[in-house]
Amino acid sequence: MSDTTASGTVYRIGALPDLYCLPIVHGLQQPESPASAGLSFESAGVNTERLLAGECDAALIGAVEYARNSSDFSLLPSIGVNSAGESRTIILCLNRDIRKISTVATGIVSSSEVVLAKLILSEKYEQEVAFVPVIGSLEQMLTKADAALLTGDAALRSAWRGPRLDLVDEWTDMTELPFVHACCAVRPGESIDRLFKLILSSQDSGIRSLRHIASDRSPTLRLSPDALMEQLERYSYGFDEEAREGLGEFYRFAFYLGILPDVPEITFIDS
DSSP states (O other): OOEEETTEEEOOEEEOOSGGGHHHHTGGGSTTSTTTTTEEEOOHHHHHHHHHTTSOSEEEEOHHHHHHTTTTOEEEEEEEEEEOSSOSSEEEEESSOGGGOOEEEEOSOOHHHHHHHHHIIIIITOOOOEEEEOOSOHHHHHHHSSEEEEEHHHHHHOOOOSOEEEHHHHHHHHHSSOEEEEEEEEOTTSOOHHHHHHHHHHHHHHHHTHHHHHHHHHHHHTSOHHHHHHHHTTEEESOOHHHHHHHHHHHHHHHHTTSSSSOOOOOBOOO
16 A cells, blocks of 8 residues: 655555546645655546555545446545535536437446436336437537536536526435535555545545635636635535435436346445
C-alpha cells in the first residue's frame, strides 16, 4: 500500500475530475499533503481498474462500479457526495416528447449515470430505450438520438435551452432519497486508518473552502464564482444514513430491472 520516498509515505488516490468531487480532495491537493504527488483524476471506470490492480490505495467511484466489485472493495465511512432535488448534475436533454424517445446518446459518462437514466425512464415514464455512445457536441449527440445524457461539468457548461429532465430531481421525486454520486473505495485488509483520516480531513477542508473552489474553477468552466458556489451548495458531503438508504434503494431498483445480478452488501471499513 502506498509508495515510500525520502520525504515519507505517498498515498495514491484516484479522484474524479468534476466540480462535485473537488471538495473531497481539496486538502489532498495542497503541496504539504502526503497524497498530493499521488493524486490522479480519472473516470470512475479507470479508478476502479486501478484500485483492482493495486495501483491506487483509495479511489472515488460510482455506485455501479462498487456494486460490480463489492466482494473486492469496502467503502470508507463518512466520505462521499450526494444530492437531492434539482441537482443540475445528471441531465437528459430532449429533442422530442419524453414519452416518444427510443434512443439516448451518451458521451463520457459513468455506468451509474446510465443506470440512473434507465431506472427513471423505465419506472417513471415506462420507456425502454437504447443507449448510443456518441463522442461529440450536444448538437451532434442529438442528431444521433432522441435525447442526450449530460453529466458533471458537461451538464454545467451546457447552453441547452430545450426540454430537459434533471434525473436527480426525478430520482428524489420517485424515492424521496438522495442520489449518491461518488463513494470512496479501498481494498479490504489494508491498514487504512491514516489514509481514512487524511481523506476525511481533506473533505472537511473542502467543505470549509467552497468559495475558494468555486473561484478557482470559474475560468475552466466559464461560469461565475457565484454560479459555481450556488452549484456546490447543492451537494452534501459525507455518507449519512439517508445517503446509505439512497444507495440501497438504487441497488434494489437496479436488481429489480435486471441491471444488477443481485443487491450488493454495502460494506464499510471500520474507522
